């Protein structure tokens with residue numbers, strides 16, 4: 001039975017479980033994400049973080065449990081419905097079109113929000129009308145100077161920023177970020193951290209992140225998963241001192 005959602009909770013899971021051939025990748029996870037917060041999902045490799053993300057965005061269906069977004073039961077909805085409701089995931093593997101420029105990528109995403117992305121050729125004039133908005137989004141992620149650069153020629157960190165811009169184009173209320181700093185050098189990590197802080201201003205962010213210093217500097221709440229279950233939850237100061245968490249990470253962070 002679904003419990004009523006407190007008003008400041010944007011996303012809640014109850015008893016969320018996913019089994020693959022009898023193996024519980026996610027087991028009875030009760031998650032509460034507070035509106036306006038930056039919430040991290042952390043845990044050692046294989047803990048179930050990606051599976052939780054796949055369940056939330058409806059890439060896979062849960063074996064058991066419920067998901068509520070803004071008080072609505074979305075457990076049986078499709079990925080498209082969930083995205084339309086305002087929960088949008090920025091992909092770990094680049095979701096941008098490599099041969100389009102940064103500006104074109106954002107324009108396509110804006111068009112997708114309007115639901116007419118397949119009317120590509122006949123809507124060139126309308127696409128041009130979206131230029132201002134697209135430029136503003138590029139500006140927001142500090143990519144104005146890359147507007148005319150094709151995505152495949154952009155440095156890795158900038159490509160990730162472009163992904164964030166294409167996600168922002170959908171105006172998500174809750175943005176899911178899948179390891180946003182993965183594979184980045186120190187300088188890019190700092191830039192993406194600042195970017196996430198900036199774009200979190202009017203929205204909620206749920207992120208999977210391995211880099212604990214990123215989590216420490218950005219996140220209000222951490223949920224630690226281990227072997228598919230919630231091991232600990234709280235702010236960084238509390239969670240990082242939890243002996244169970246320290247044990248779970250022994251050998252992993254070395």
Ligand SMILES: Nc1ncnc2c1ncn2[C@@H]1O[C@H](COP(=O)(O)OP(=O)(O)OP(=O)(O)O)[C@@H](O)[C@H]1O
Nearest residue numbers: 020024025026043044045046047048049050051052
């Ligand atoms: N489609 C699948 N079929 C079978 N097992 C799966 C499937 N997807 C995930 N698993 C298993 O579920 C467990 C959780 O995997 P998941 O990818 O969610 O972990 P993770 O915390 O995201 O790990 P990582 O940090 O390495 O990305 C792992 O043991 C994985 O092998």
